């Protein structure tokens with residue numbers, strides 16, 4: 184599944200990848216206005232597909248490894264890789280919407296966990312801490328560090344809140360392939376793993392469970408759920424290493440504007 188060598192990108196390729204990432208960012212922003220109780224995940228999927236194609240891009244997940252849809256929509260105890268279905272969303276649900284796009288030969292791939300209607304304080308906190316942990320991890324994606332530093336920061340930040348960090352699924356390099364080396368776990372030891380260098384583009388994506396870290400796969404062959412059926416949250420950004428520093432190619436600005444919530448960034452989050 185993973186290409187063997189890390190594919191370092193030129194500055195020109197990173198600019199192309201920024202546009203691929205923004206196709207996804209704009210799509211998530213459009214979806215932010217659509218998510219509501221009573222809405223069918225499959226309808227969100229159809230809207231996303233049309234919206235991506237209107238931007239001169241192709242859905243990145245559709246057909247990838249045989250996946251049947253444009254979006255992965257994972258509700259409540261579903262962690263990732265949920266198949267958009269016909270069960271209406273309910274007040275109090277959370278849904279991870281993961282979206283990929285292919286434009287000019289490069290992929291964008293990122294995800295946001297949306298609250299449906301009014302969500303319990305415990306679940307709200309899970310989403311908030313998971314989103315914060317994404318930025319905490321990205322802060323470590325700088326030259327001189329190693330990949331393990333990213334996961335270590337995410338793990339420490341989320342475990343402090345008592346959450347379980349999924350082990351079986353990880354972030355990844357991103358480029359002409361959806362999944363490239365290096366793998367980017369959300370757990371690990373400081374100072375381990377490949378060196379972080381300019382030209383790397385990483386999809387960093389904490390998957391954080393309210394309860395146990397253990398997960399299992401449903402019989403559909405795709406959907407990953409928590410073993411204890413407690414909720415799970417998932418946020419993802421596409422990050423390029425430029426001049427030694429992390430540069431986030433994707434943005435949640437469209438989502439945060441649509442939801443009328445405060446913008447989170449590398450500067451607004453600290454341990």
Ligand code: MG
Pocket residue numbers: 281282292293294388419
């Ligand atoms: Mg993704």
Ligand code: MG
Pocket residue numbers: 292354355386388419
């Ligand atoms: Mg990904």
